[in-house]
Amino acid sequence: xxxxxxxxxxxxxxxxxxxxxxxxxxxxxxxxxxxxxxxxxxxxxxxxxxxxxxxxxxxxxxxxxxxxxxxxxxxxxxxxxxxxxxxxxxxxxxxxxxxxxxxxxxxxxxxxxx
Numbered sequence: 001x002x003x004x005x006x007x008x009x010x011x012x013x014x015x016x017x018x019x020x021x022x023x024x025x026x027x028x029x030x031x032x033x034x035x036x037x038x039x040x041x042x043x044x045x046x047x048x049x050x051x052x053x054x055x056x057x058x059x060x061x062x063x064x065x066x067x068x069x070x071x072x073x074x075x076x077x078x079x080x081x082x083x084x085x086x087x088x089x090x091x092x093x094x095x096x097x098x099x100x101x102x103x104x105x106x107x108x109x110x111x112x113x114x
Contacts, residue, residue, distance in 0.1 A: 025113035028077045028104025036075035036102070041089045046081065052110060060085045063092060075100040082106045 032038055038055040040047050047057040058066035060080070070076075076098065078086040083105035090103040104110055 024105050025109045028102055031075055031077045031102050036077045039078050041080045041085050060089055072097045077102050077104050079104045079110055
């Protein structure tokens, strides 16, 4: 009985990030369908290997330069390879006053949710 409980708990823990990931990607597509700006925060080399249609490449290391002229009320979907860098971008841009941001996760995650 204890082993069954442990296995069930482990399965739920492992499944939770996938459910979260799919949800954030689906919300990202909803925002995109409503006209949100799509920002890929990966490196130019990663971007050149593939990206979402209509995405612009604003690498994480250059955010301040690229966002200087963007309306802080604009709806913006951020993504990267795994969701980590886009999460960092989300936090940084939030601190700069951007209020309509969504971290949609990683490129493959977004492509799978489309």
